[in-house]
Amino acid sequence: MTQTKMIGNKAITVNEEGYLVDFSHWDKQVAETIAKEVNIDLSQRHWEVLNFLQDQHKKEVALNIRKVGSSGVVSIKEFYTLFPQGPLKTATKIAGIPKPASCI
Amino acid sequence: MNEVDGDVKKMMIILSKATLDNVYAAFILANGARSEGIEAEMFFTFFGLEAVHKKKLEHLHVATVGNPAMHIPTMLGGFPGMEAMATTMMKKEMEKIDIPPVHEFLDILSASGVKLWACRLAMDMFHYKKEDLYEGLDDVLTVGGFYERAKGVGTHMLFI
Numbered sequence: 001m002t003q004t005k006m007i008g009n010k011a012i013t014v015n016e017e018g019y020l021v022d023f024s025h026w027d028k029q030v031a032e033t034i035a036k037e038v039n040i041d042l043s044q045r046h047w048e049v050l051n052f053l054q055d056q057h058k059k060e061v062a063l064n065i066r067k068v069g070s071s072g073v074v075s076i077k078e079f080y081t082l083f084p085q086g087p088l089k090t091a092t093k094i095a096g097i098p099k100p101a102s103c104i
Numbered sequence: 105m106n107e108v109d110g111d112v113k114k115m116m117i118i119l120s121k122a123t124l125d126n127v128y129a130a131f132i133l134a135n136g137a138r139s140e141g142i143e144a145e146m147f148f149t150f151f152g153l154e155a156v157h158k159k160k161l162e163h164l165h166v167a168t169v170g171n172p173a174m175h176i177p178t179m180l181g182g183f184p185g186m187e188a189m190a191t192t193m194m195k196k197e198m199e200k201i202d203i204p205p206v207h208e209f210l211d212i213l214s215a216s217g218v219k220l221w222a223c224r225l226a227m228d229m230f231h232y233k234k235e236d237l238y239e240g241l242d243d244v245l246t247v248g249g250f251y252e253r254a255k256g257v258g259t260h261m262l263f264i
Binding site: 064065066067069075076077080084085086087088089090102103104 | 132135136138139140141142201202203204208212215216217
């Protein structure tokens with residue numbers, strides 16, 4: 001089940017968990033709005049991590065916490081500090097990419 | 105269960121075994137909790153202590169005897185080298201799907217905010233000292249201390 005959500009005056013489509021269905025709907029305002037919903041103010045560091053995740057997604061790399069930790073972009077500890085409530089789950093939602101299916 | 109909304113808020117995972125499959129099950133459940141925004145704490149007791157023992161944690165094995173899921177006749181499972189072979193195969197398969205080795209997995213758990221506790225009684229029984237154990241261990245704890253940490257709505261306890 002998908003639903004339509006208004007961000008500013010733009011309509012975006014999200015799935016039942018709130019993940020964007022179509023990445024072409026994503027922009028910085030969308031990211032900031034989703035981040036605000038989970039009480040995160042996006043800093044420069046957040047953006048660096050989000051850009052990395054989007055880049056990995058574009059390269060069709062299956063994301064997991066181990067890969068993020070060994071990327072050199074962000075340590076696992078900092079990743080949890082930036083996105084405290086389940087970092088990979090939250091960060092991918094803000095980045096407009098699908099929720100990773102990995103158990104790691 | 106008579107809880108507000110049934111949400112799992114915290115997982116208290118007790119690991120009492122040191123066979124690789126049990127250790128990984130416990131680690132994956134703890135890591136999985138953290139990645140869902142759920143708190144997680146682990147209590148290493150009895151043979152489970154080997155998973156945080158510096159000298160032993162890299163040498164854990166899968167059990168080939170008494171493990172029907174291995175589909176190896178019990179007699180053969182006991183032959184020299186069988187456990188080592190099964191373990192090597194399992195580790196190879198795990199690396200393929202990005203499951204880290206035990207020490208690296210402990211580092212990930214610790215960095216993710218999983219609390220790691222060693223059981224006081226088991227430490228005494230095996231004559232282990234704190235310095236024998238993984239450096240990221242939070243502390244040595246009594247059972248009572250572990251229960252104390254389980255307080256609150258939405259805490260679940262799991263024995264492996």
